[in-house]
Amino acid sequence: MTAITPDTLLAELHKAADAVSAQAAKLTEADVPAESALPGWTRGHVLAHITGISNAMARQLEYAARGETVELYDGGYEGRTKAIDMSAGHALEQHRADLDSALQRALRAFDSLDAVDTDAGDPDAGEAAAGAGGWSAPISYRGGVVLDGGFALWRELVIHASDLNTGRGPETWSRQFCEHLFTFLAARVPEDQKLVLQPLGLPRVTIGTGGRSTVVNGMVTDIAAWLAGREPSLGSLRASAAADGVDLPDLLPWPSGVPAN
Template identity: 70%
Template sequence: MTAITPEKLPEELRRAADVVASITAKLTDQDVEAPSELPGWTRGHVLAHVTGISNAMARQLEFAARGETIELYDGGYEGRTRAIEMAAGHSLAEHRADLDAALERALRAFGGLNDAGWRQPISYRGGVVFDGGLALWRELVIHATDLDTGRGPETWSRPFCEQLFDFLAARVPEGNRYVLQPLGLAPVTIGSGSAATVVSGMLTDIAAWLAGRTPTLGSLRATAAADGVDLPELLPWPAGVPVTK
């Protein structure tokens, strides 16, 4: 697999942020009010969320630089949801201004790190700054697709897809093992159970399915014991913010 390193990640974050900003620059006020690819969310909801997670990750780094940790969102999951709902209906101009400021804040934070900075603890998943950078990369790339403007998972890079394979291995139900077989590439096994299912197809289609998005190249096929089967079940996306009842 093609490993993403702290040295390479700032460039990937900049590239992903530029894509989101470019898409947003072409939207109209009517576009913002239209449905996104995410059920129940308009494009305004997606833009509000991208703004929120960018500011949240920047805050993680700003506190880490002082040797402190802070929760990802003020008010936890409920605070995140409230903020998205409050900002979703903003005008396009407001979304653009908020998003540009949040992206710049996050890119500035990640762009100024030294080796020790990448290893500073943060509260997000009890990890370190590098984990937060990978999370923001995932958020930017996937939600650019969720904006439903014609940029689908087929645009995802090989390093990004392979990073998803690693992160989303947590979606494999206990007792199962999925062998991901991208066309022309080495297989990747996720899960550790005895029951093996092979999922084959284009790299981006496999990544899209694993991320809960719609494959765009139509190439996916699942087999178990050499017989064709339905695509296997996946657990929910591993949440980075605890959900309290």
């Protein structure tokens, strides 16, 4: 896999924010209460969540710049959920204003960081952030550093842009983003299993360390979507074990960065 530098990540955050704004611009007032691609959530819920995580991550960086840390959401997971539910029914104009403000706040916070040339080989662990100026400042999110927060916001923006269900599905995810998900979502592989991911035309990737091995073939975007709990849009996935076709294995829950308490 190609390592992602902080400079590359910063560019990807800007692209992802632009994509979210473009999808929000497509919506009509009637679209807000309509179903999103997430069960039980309207598009209004998704917009409220993107706004919330953008503000939350901006706040992580603002505190980190002062040498302080703060919880990701006021009130933890319960506070996050309450804020989404309260904002989901807002009018479209309010959603767009809140979203634009939150995205701009987050991008300003990341743009203010020192330029860094180091690689980010294991982004979730933040191993490559050591000695990287502002990118290595501690934050409360996963007990990590600012770099971890950047990867988290990237995931949230790209995946939830697809969850808005406006025609920009997982098939639009870049190879670089999909490979990042392979690393991050290795935490979803059950302890007794190992997954050999074989994207069509690309090198295979093995995640998990268990004794039960399953090979998952398909387009890189379909594999990433399945790992992320989303519907693969190209229908290319095939699983096999000991050369026999099998069902795709069950995965563990998404590795949440907000304790449920």
